[in-house]
Amino acid sequence: MDFSYTEEQTLLRNSVARFLADHYDFETFKRVSRAEPGWRPDIWKQFAELGLLGASLPEDFGGLGGGPIETMIVMEEFGKALAVEPYVATVVIGGGLLRRSGSDAQRQEWLPKIAGGETVMAFAFAEPQGRYDLADLTTTAKKSGAGHVLNGHKAVVLGGPWADTLIVTARVGGGQRDANGVSVFLVDKKSDGISARHYPTVDGQHASEITFENVEVPASNLIGAEGEGLPLIEQAVDEAIAAHCAEAVGCMRVLQDATVEYSKTRKQFGVPIGKFQVLQHRMVDMFINTEQSVSIALMATLKLGESETERKKAASAAKVHIGRAGRFVGQQAVQIHGGMGMTDELNVGHYFKRLTMLDTLYGNVDHHLKRYAALA
Template sequence: MDFSFTEEQTLLRNTVQSLLADKYDFDTRRKVVKTAEGWRPEMWAQFAELGLLAAPFSEELGGLGGGAIENMIIMEEFGRHLVVEPYLETVVIAGGFLREGGSKEQQEALIPGIIGGETVWAFAYAEPQGRYNLADLTTTAKKDGSGYTINGYKAVVLGAPWAQKLIVTARTSGAQRDRDGISVFIVDKSAAGVSTRDYPTVDGRRASEITFENVKVGADALIGTEGKGLPLIEKITDEAIAALSAEATGCMKELNTATVEYCKTRKQFGVPIGKFQVLQHRMVDMFMAYEQSVSMTYMVNLKLGEGDAERTKAAAGAKVQIGKAGRFVGQQAVQLHGGMGMTDELNVGHYFKRLTMIDTQFGNVDYQLKRYSEAA
């Protein structure tokens, strides 16, 4: 496998690095997440202006002709700066659903809004009883004339307070946990019957609890084939896992850098604590966990185009590694910084919180280990 980046991909990374170094330092980010809005629409517009929101879309769809590797590059840099803007939810997930399952009419009508930064999306899939099972749905979509009526409840819909449109999974037939009978819909958040309760998450982002009460959508709101949506949902969530893995490696890279620098300057018994062999061993273990995570991230992004079984194993394996490594690196970084490691003024605790949230998103270590064993 060739792990070298093309000239265009290197240029993309340099562009993102330059922008974030200039506009997304840690103190600025702290102030932004404490505002009522919790994000910067003007920064989202700048992402669009620089072509970041167009990077993974084909030229036929108005994009720059990239794909998963471009998402990986962008998400890694976003992880290094703890970017809160909903790139994952809008570009990777919603864009993925439209690209892989959307009709030509849906693609032409909706993808330009994503690329131009005018439309923000959120993915409403999780339900309280479902744990991580994507097929465990009580939200229903009943046929109503030529369209559908949606009723149900979705929990922890990340990015929903900022979104105008939602990707919603609902059951059109079958029992609660059947693999068949699941469909995917596009719903306007402003539609009659949609109510939200917004709140901040532990990592400084925003999420919503969303209730759908007799929400009517047209036949053109259906993505893909009625009742056959689960394979598409699994494919897009695996793409999201690949992107999240890249974000996590960015977080771990910054934690390693900050910890090594601190251990070079913090003195105890008249010498830098980085001189103590036991702490050197810890930092080496942190670096190894990070490097293994990078390897798994590259692997899953390169395997997204393969068959379902290979893709599932790659995504589950990467998520297991990211979950274990993220916890280890985060805990050690906090430990080596001492009590101040969890203070709000220091970035270490914020990276650890983000890694903890990434571990739980789309299935934690235990769930993904089970998923890997079933796919093997």
């Protein structure tokens, strides 16, 4: 058993942390997320130069040959910086799907572009009726010649406005919620028949409602075997869950530190408020929640390569725990900061908002509790 990071992993963490500290402070986050285009294409290029975008991709395709642990390291630092760049959609979902299930030609075409920062992806999986069920799809892909024709509506596509390529889940056969008959496609966002409505999200990102009307997708853009996409999607989403759990851990660490620090300096009734036992115990509970989250995020990350059941259980367990812990840590950080915690000016509220939305992403506590129980 060994929980230590390799020298390369430590170097990766230090370089991401230093880079974000220099280029991605809180004021920059606020300014960028509130203006067009809402993210920083320039910094995406720099991420590529630093090797972040290829950290978890194979060396043969321009990556650094790492895996989930590298993703965890990057995402924890992204969480601390509230970074909005579409790392998970592009590298974890897109890169993961292609690396595992892409044809040789697809891997040759896409993986170097991902590692090099030359493509930006968004994952169009959710639908208005589908809630968190990845198979509940009304978007259809009908065979047409060698390719497919897509029709449907995808909801809340995070990073939708920034992407050049959409990763779209659609039904090629079967009933609306069947496990069989699901496929996943890479779709050029400029294709005829795509219309999008873009909007900012409550946690400082941007998203789109995307409609597909007779959108033609060439056969070369189908990932994996036709109609057998659900297991691929589930694995990609479990990897994304592990990544977002690491992001949540980054957010919690910032809130934990900020709250303890504030309680040492904020004086009421003649003493720092951190002297009040009721707040001490509350902050200890925040600390326990954060540490437990670090542990379970690590567990989910390390089990991504195990059997399907183990992987799913670990991802759901982490999502449940971190959903709850994130809510507690976020709410209490605001509470202990008092009025200041309620302001847009202070960073605390922004981490609270991000943590809140991370609970929703890829299924909330209830969803994953049920999924875990069904697997256990």
